[in-house]
Amino acid sequence: MAAEHMVDVEVLTPEGEVWSGEARQVSTRTEVGEIGILANHAPVLAALRPTELRLHVSDSETKTYAQAHGWLQVYGNRARLLLEEAIPPEDLDSGTLKEQLSDAEQRLSECEEGSAEHNRAQKDRDRAQAFLSIAGG
Amino acid sequence: MATQKEVKNRIASVKNINKITRAMEMVAAARLRRAEQRISDMRPYAEGMRKLTRRAAAQAGGIPRVPVLEERENIKRVGIVLVTGDRGLAGAFNSNIIREGMRMAAKVREEGAEPTFAVVGRKGVSALTFRKMDVTDSYVGFTDRPAFANAREIGEALTARYVDEDLDRVELIYNRFVSPLTQHVWRQTLLPLQQAEVIGEGADDEAAAEDEETDAEKAQSRSEWIYEPDPEELLARLIPEYVTISVYRALLESAASELGARMTAMRNAAENAETMIGDLTLEMNRVRQAEITQEILEVVGGAEALG
Structure with missing residues (x-):
């Protein structure tokens, strides 16, 4: 306890x-x-x-x-x-994260809104964005 | 008959093979220990997810209807996921999976549906490409040390394709790790997800669901829990996670199986090399003896001719 x-x-x-x-x-x-x-x-x-x-x-x-x-x-x-x-924040690599972010954004623009593929891209984008802001500051 | 020098060279090369295969056996054994460790590292997380799901399911009054649990009646396209290794020299490890995959594809065609493949591991990808199969996704470069991120990529891609009705069923084929000496080819229906996979076997009632609480606490705590978002919504998000967890487990089991298979294959190879060295040494002695006898005969023959 x-x-x-x-x-x-x-x-x-x-x-x-x-x-x-x-x-x-x-x-x-x-x-x-x-x-x-x-x-x-x-x-x-x-x-x-x-x-x-x-x-x-x-x-x-x-x-x-x-x-x-x-x-x-x-x-x-x-x-x-x-x-x-x-x-741990020091293990984040902004280069890789930027790639992941632009990849997610591209997929997001390509697929239909409301589809599972769209949700998936959104999830990846949220993660990359949050991690990038942690890595950046 | 081979000369003494030829046999000597062969012995040297077989000795090299023996050394290399012994070394590979040792490397595989060391990696296997780490691979087994990763399987057990995953258990607390998987168990935690189960508890969470049961908690939410108890509150929501059951498992809601979510797309990944729904079985389709009209099966048009079936995804077959094959988990192989990036490298060979592991006995029948890769070929067993590929053979089972081909059998599955034939069965799917018999049922009037179209099989498509998602393949993990270079060996599987090249085997299927060679057979001109429809490989929609390939994942390579991590089979000896799979990360959860790899499983997430595979699991979420399959889930999305299932929910978007690009696939009507997904079968997962991998080597299940039994012991370093034994691997079993295992087939599992990944999508639709099986209820038992989510809740755990034999844990359908609340007694199991509330394993962290006493009865008195249970009655009192019911209303006090804070859910963000509400339990139904939570479950709708939680359940698809099990696809990824299943894929991760398959990748880990397959990695351990690959190392176990390689260890066994390399041990056999090293033992064969030893037997061969013995046979060749015997042959070399025989050749040497024959050469000596030959020389003596020549000397004796020469002496006789002179005298």
Whole structure:
């Protein structure tokens, strides 16, 4: 069980555990908007959008990750994030991301709106855009 | 009969083969351990997804009708996904998959539908191109170390084509990893997605769904959960994820199987080389003995002629 004012956090990707431990606050973004998870937060089940994931481990230490699409479950003072990708910002490569972005934008303009292919291109574009802004600053 | 020098050269080259195949066996064994590790690294994520899905399904009162779960009656085009390796020298690893793929395609044609192929791995791509099959997508360059991003690309492309009704069914064929010595060719219907794949086997009731809660908490917590977006919408997004997860698992299993198959094939090759070295050494001794006998005969013959 976590110490007072701390929440147990688990960040998982299909390629393995990225981070786990106690944090004061978890800041991320759901389909609806920004969300901050503090200790003893009400249970949550949410779809996450690409953004900068911030884990406030202590007053002086904050871990950040580039977060792709994923899912968040908060229950019993435990926050579990299931992410397609969670990459340390320094590992991002803006060159590759720019290529991915222009590729996604091209596919977006080519396919019919409302089709599954269109949604897929949109998802790729959102991810590339979010990651690029993290890489850039 | 071969001369002593010829046999000596052959022994040297077989010894080289022995060394190379031993080295390849060792490399495959080391990589295999890492590949097995990646399979187990994925489990917590997959389990977490199951819990999440059950939670949302319990709240939504069941699994909603989403396109990826719906079975089509009129099957016109069937996508066949073959997972092979980028490299050979792995025994029957690649050819088993290709053979099963051809069998599947013939069956699909019998049913009056048209098969199309999406192929992972250089070996499969070149085999199918050679057979002039309709390969719509090929994915190469990562089969010994697949990343989730590779699975996402494949899974989401297939899902989109299924939902847009370009494909009416998708079959996945890959080598399932049983042990380093055994791989089984495995066939799985990827789309439409099977309900059991999503919820997990034998976990259809709420008791299993609420594995993180006690009964008392359950009754009380029902209304307190915050859903963003609402549970039905969440499920509609969650369920297609299972296609990608299945593809990722297939890629990982196939990678481990490939390394296991290569390890076994290379071990056999090294052992064969050793046997051959033994046979050749024997032959070399025989040739040497024959040469010596020949020389003695010549010397004796020469001496007799002189005396």
